Amino acid sequence: MFYLIKNILERKILPGTEKKLIKKIMPVSGSLEENLTYFESSFENCIDLRVRKFKIKSNNAAIITLDGMVDKETLAISVLNPILKSNLPENEQILKQYEYMKDEVLSTSEQMECFNYEDAMSSLMAGCTLFLIEGVPRILSIEVQGFESRPISEPVTEVTQKGSREGFVEKIKVNITLIRRRIKNPNLKFERMVIGSVSKTPICLFYLDDMVSPKILDDVKKRLKEVNLKYVLSAEYLIPYLEEKNSFSLFNAVWVSERPDSVCGKISEGRIGILVDGAPNAVILPYLFAEYFQTMDDYNQRPYFASLIRILKYMSFFISMLLPGIYVALGTFNPEVFPTEVINKLAASIGDTPFPLLFETLIILFIYEIMREAGLRLPRALGHAVSIVGALVIGETAVTSGLIGAPTLMVVALTAISSYVIPNLYEPVALLRLVFAVVGGVMGVLGITLLFTMTLIGVCAKNNYGVPFTTSISPFKFGEMRDVFIRAGWKVLSRNYKKVQNTTKNK
Amino acid sequence: MKKVSIIIISFLLLVFISGCMQVAQVNEKLIIQAMGVDLSDEEYIITVQALDVESAGGKDLVAAKKVKIFKARGYSIQDAMVNIKSQSGGKPIYSQAILLIMGEEIAKSGVGVFIDFFIRNYDFSPGVNVLVARGKACDILTTKIDEKIITAEKLASISKEGMDANNSVNSNMGQFIGDVKCENRGAIAGYIMSEELDEKNALVVDKIAFFNGDKLVGVLDPEESKGYLFIKGKSFGISDLVYSPDFLDITYTASNSKSKIKVYLQEDKLSVSIDMNVSLYVSESNVGVNCESDSSNIESLVSDRIKDLAKKAIKKSIIDNKTDIFGFSCRFLKFNFQYVKENDLDLVEMLQDAEYNIKVKTKLVSAKSY
Amino acid sequence: MGKEYKISPYQIFSMFFLIHIFTALTYSPKLSFSKGLWDLMLSAIISLLLSFVLETPSYVLYKKYQSCNMFSGKLGVVYMIIYAIYFIWVACYVFSLMRVFIISVMSPETPVILLSIFAFMGAMYSAHKGVHAIARTSVMIVFFVFLSLIFIALSLLPKIKTENYLPFMSSGAEETINGVIYMMSRNFSLPAIAVILPLIEGNKKATLTIWNVVTHFFSLIIIFLTVGSLGKYLETQIFQIYSVTRIAEVGVFRRLDAVYVATLAMGSFITFSEFCYFFSFVCSNIKKQTVKEISVLLGAIAIFVFGLCIPQSKEFYYFIFNRYILLIYNIIAAFILPLIFLVKKLIIENRSKRK
Incomplete structure (x- = not known):
């Protein structure tokens, strides 16, 4: 969608829109009424615009705010109160009076002068207060933002056992x-x-x-x-x-x-x-690709345990991507790989179900994806209903009724659990395992091998800003292996801080 | 260009789906565990033991080990297998096969005629065990023990037990066919037979069948089989009874053995020197035998016994049947290849007239009780 | 295609190692009109020495004239044609041999044509991505391949029987000579070195030496294990190394031939992609932009079509992939053409010095 929009805009600008694209920068007027009229007309039918007119000695002034965006207490204490109680030099020019207020009266930490309406509008929209005074062709933007925002809380998607509990917020x-x-x-x-x-x-x-x-x-x-x-x-x-x-x-x-x-x-x-x-x-x-397998917890744990978990993550990645496909391929085309006891059970389970192995696997994968998506969207109060329905419908009833085989269900369950070890990779893995399952069911182990090699080539071909996506693994750098498949101790990691752009370019 | 390639790929995806059209699921296939080959009236009789998949589901482990038997005739193995396929309704898979049993009659007439089927079929692993049955192979495969047909797994473990008891050998297809094709070495296989003990069937593998070329020419009895194993240095666990006028009888078990074989020419005549070192322990003896004080006597007795067994094995195979199953010819050939080639020697014939020097050194390691 | 990337030494090692993997794992004395595999041990040692000889002109040429381009000028057009045909020819050989293996050994239930189409599309995709993608992928695949082959080798060690080893040249020197011709005719990496050497950066001498020694050593190990494990039985098999993996087992891990098949499939796919890429690399010297851009597609289609058609006739197959023809073409592409170019460059240099 974005490419489409981008292409349209790149190729041709629709006739008649040229004028809109070239925006006229309008300077601020010296007339307070004119300025206020501009803002009121721009915010016509907006209930959140607040204009407070007042007099400073004999001069007309006004402050413009957007309701809910400013801290009213700070506005009153730090802006209005000082202005209204200020001892302005009466015989001075209005501009000098303005300068006096700006530099010596106001007790806010940040303020900015706007000379055109666009800058003033941006400041107003950002939650600043605009201070206007009759006869001064400038608008003073004062930062007294006080809109409600979410407090700093633990990140939802990247959970760690040890380490910081602070996550980014919207501000x-x-x-x-x-x-x-x-x-x-x-x-x-x-x-x-x-x-x-x-x-x-x-x-x-x-x-x-x-x-x-x-x-x-x-x-x-x-x-x-x-x-x-x-x-x-x-x-x-x-x-x-x-x-x-x-x-x-x-x-x-x-x-x-x-x-x-x-x-x-x-x-x-x-x-x-x-x-x-x-x-x-x-x-x-x-x-980089290797960074999908790195989390903050790795650096908060002992190196031997972190290395074990790192290896586990790589194994989980391959299991979640390849297991359904390999299972379908071996079960359909190359059952000789299984020991006799396993093949016996597998054959019995397939014989008990009405669907071919490929179809069965795809059904369970789709049902799992539906349940996962439903679990994400459901309100929390109903969340437990999903697990009950899932356990009963799929775990118990489908197997007992003979629609789905127990080995297939076990394979898909293991795949699903493995995919949660690296949540960042869930999207590509979810698609790839479907493709591998189909290819395995159609072309067997050879097809899976070919597709796996093609996927590897696609990943290895990727470059980001001249840095190969699979750098550290390929192009291989022995020194950087300290933080790829294993996590070396801090004494080793702190020896040479690597710069990502120093990986071998064009290799 | 991208749109064209996407359309082509989408079309090809439809084509790819046809890849799963002819596929039979694993439960629709005939998973063969053992095969038996017999000859009758110039026709092959193939007996196939396959997994009974239908009764294998669930937690019942006993049911999981049930097998089905199929039997068919044909003018060739392939012909017979086609008949079996139509009987069973499933495509045969040979990759799970662990046992091949040949009937005595077909083994005597020559295995070269039918063995080609198993060589060409890449599904058949060279690790499949090969046995020769006394009588017919189908009798072995359909033997019932405790009202149940004996499974291929059980048969394979019996032949392995035979190996552990060291009365027989565990010969696989690769080794067997390699030896059949070798001009200077005779192939061997375990000899399985059914015995009735107290109205119950029992299968025993305690003899060795040996082949000259591709034809079965003889069977080493249990004593001769032990002799063979001592010569080959594979006598770990062999038990044997030794009679003596002084002690009446002692049962010894070999715990370790090494065998050094040298084959050399001495005045245009082959000499075979076999030096055996055997460690043994007495597992049973008469009351009153003091194994510690009589150890040298026991060792001497056992040495003579082993020599005797070895001579019997050599006589039966090489001298009586002109079959070198010990690899003496190959040993000589390895180091005297040019000489043999130039003089066009028949090594097996020379072995029949060869001089055999067998030296056995035994050591009583443990008496286990005094 | 994009700009040309430099390949590091270990990447080139991996790329050529995978080519060699494919040829080593499909050694078949039956296809080379030999009796046994054992004498190929001696053939491997001789082949190692000959490989050093054949790669010398390319090495000297690019060491002396680093930025030279064999495909420039009128002579370059001839070179282009010869190398382009060579890479298509060899890729067809790999493609058709893989098909023969699949049909005769695996007898898959999936139509082989489907697998062929899939492989063809994949190779085209890989070649289009460029040499850097193939090189990086090769490094990863070589790691898996090494592990799996070590696993298989360790599982075969207990199965070795010394009586299976006969004296060398027990059937005469003819077997060894046949083996040398067979190995040299299938050493497809040598002409590729002549073409791709400018793209390699790093110590070329060490890279080529290590690659040569490791790959031939690897062949020796394979032959040693294969002959020791199965002996005379091998004479009945076409793909002997595949047969030996069928008896490899370690505890519960049995039927390690699945590992062999996966290794072979990856090796053949990468080999196929590499030659597809080399063909397009050679064609990229053609000045017409359209030909350059569609060279990958053209090359892949040519390989696919010829690879399917040639095995239809057994006589034609044995004729076109005759070991003597392949050997002569190998020597021309790997040795003679770079040597001519080197001599030409030296003559030109001498003339300019005299002036």
Whole structure:
């Protein structure tokens, strides 16, 4: 869908819209009435616009806010009260009086002068208060934001046993502080951009200046400027623009994380992060295949245990992807691989059910996916009903009635459990295991081997910003094996901090 | 270009579905565990023991081990198997086969005629056990013990037990066919027979059938089989009874043995030197025998006995039937290949006139009780 | 295709090792008109030495003239045609041999044509992705292959019987010579080295030496285990190494021939993809943009069609893939053409120095 929109916009701009694209920047008027009229007409039929007119000595002034976006107490104490009780020099020009108020009266920490309506509008929409005064062709934007936002809580999708319980929230400023608190280094840069022609969503690019590759940074900025979306409502909207052009791949080249600690770990390796206002996660790029198997818990546990879990994750990945396909292939075409006792049981189970093995496996996989999706969407109060229905319908009744075989059910159950070991890979694995099951049922072990090799080739062909997606594994780097299949101790890991862009390029 | 390739791939996906059209599920196949081959009136009789899949479901482990027997005639093995396929309604799978039994008659007439079926069929593993049946193979495969047909697994373990008891050998297809094709070595296989003890059937594998070329020429009796195993150095666990005028009888068990064989030419005549080192222990003896003080006598007795067994085995196979089952010819050939080739020697014939020097050194390791 | 990527030494080792895996695992004395496999031990050692000789002109050429392009100029057109035909020819051989293996050994219930179409599509996809994708994948596959082959080798060790080993050249030197011709005719990596050497960075000498020694050592191990395990029985089999894996077992792990089949399938697929890529790499020197772009498709279609048609006639199959013809073509592509180019370059250099 995004490609379609993008292509249309790239190829042709519809006639008549050229004027709309070239926006006129209107300077702020010196007349208070004119300014107020502009804002009132822009926010016509909006119930949240608040205009408070008042007089400062003999001068007309006003503050404009959006209801619910400002902290009214701070507004009253730090803005209105000082202004109204200020001792303005009466004989001075209005501009000088304005300057006096701006520099010596107001007790807010952040304020910005806007010289055009667009900047003023952006500030107002961001939750700032606009201060206007008759005769001054400027608008003072004062940061007294106080809209309700979710408090910092534990991330939902990336759960750890040990380690931080803080996760990103929707407010970009809070997210910035979460990162800044962890890397107290002036080399940590935050660059602001605005994306979305209508939503004007603020985003923030962050990186470590002494670690990041300037080439990759420029590339990312260029791609972000090419984003031609109207609305950017979550970080995932940016992903297609950040990946390589025209590359369809099941695996993401960028990572979206809810954890500030993980994100800080990644940018310390020279990666670039993107925060999107309104999204409780950060985008990190470039992302490598081996990192799907790394979690924060690995670095909080002892190395031997972390290594064991790491190997378990790789095994789970292969089980969740290949097991149904191999089971169907061997059961249908190459049963000689099984020991005699197993083949006996398998044959008996297939004989008891009306469907071929492939069909049976696909049915159970689909039923499982339906249950999983239903479990996600159901309200919590009804959630336990899904597990009861699932256990009764599939676990008990289907097997007892002879519609589904017990070995097949066991295989799919094991597949499902294994896929939850690496939740980030659930999407590609869910699709791949269906494809492998079909190929296994149609072409046997040979088909699975060929498809597996093709999948490997597809993964190995992927490059992100010049960095091979399968780097560390292939192109093989022995030194980096310390954190791929095993997790070496901190003494080893801290020897040479690797930069992701220093992996061998073009190999 | 992308749209075209997507359309082509979608079309091909439909074509790929045809890959599963002719597939028979595993329960629709005939999973063969053992095969028996007999000859009768110039026709092959094939007896097949297959898994009874229908009764294998559920938790009943006994039912899981039930087998079905199919029997068919044919002018060739393939012909007979086609008949079995039509009887059973399932495509035969040979990959789970663990046993091949040949009837005595067909073994005597020559295995070369029918063995080609098993060689060409890649499903048949070279690790399949090969046995020769006394009488007919179908009798062995249809033997009932406690009202149940003996399974191939049980038969294979009996032949393995025979090996452990060291009265027989565990010969597999690869080894058997390799020996049949070898000009200088005779093939061997376990000899299985059914005995009736107290109105109950029992299957015993305690003899060795040996082949000259592809024809069965003789069977080593239990004593000769032991002699063969001592010569080959595979006598671990062999038990034997030794008679002596002084002690009456002692049963010994060999715990370890090594055998060094040298074959060399001495004045145009072959000499075979066999040095055996056998460790043994007395497992049974008469009351009153003091094994510790009489150990040298016991060792000497056992040495003579082993020598005797070895001579019997050599006489039966090489001298009487011109079949070298011990590999003496191959040993000589390995180091004197050019000489044999140049002089066009018939090594097996030379072995018939060869001089055999058998030395046995025994050591009583443990008497177990005093 | 995109820009050309540099291949590191271990990647090239993996790529060529997989080509060799395919040829080693399908050694068949019956197809080479030999009796037994044992004398191929000596043949492997001789073949190792000859391989060093054959790869020398390519190595010297690219060491001396790193940025030279064999396919430029009028002579380059001839070179292009010869190499392009060679890669198609060899890929057809691999494709058809794999089909023969599947049909005769596995007798699959799936129509073989379907498997062939799937393999063809996959190879086209792989070649289109480029050499870097194939190279990286090869590294991963080689790791799996090594593990599985070590597993099989360890399981076969207890089954070795020393009486199966006869003296070398017991049937005469003819067997050894036949074996050398057979091995050299199937050493498809040598001409590929001549083409792809410019893309390799790193220590080329060490890479080629290690690759040569390891692959031939690997062949020796295979032959040693195969002959020791099954002896005379092997004379009855076409694909002897497959037969020996059928008796390999370690505890509950039986029928390790499934591992063999998977290894062979991966090896053949990568080999097939590589040659498809090499064909398109050679064609990329053609100036016409359209030919360059569709060279992968053209090459894959040619391989598919010829690979299906040639085995239909047994006589034609044995003629077109005759070991002598393959050997001569190998020597021309691996040794003679790079040597001519090297001599030409040296002459030109000498002339310019005199001037």
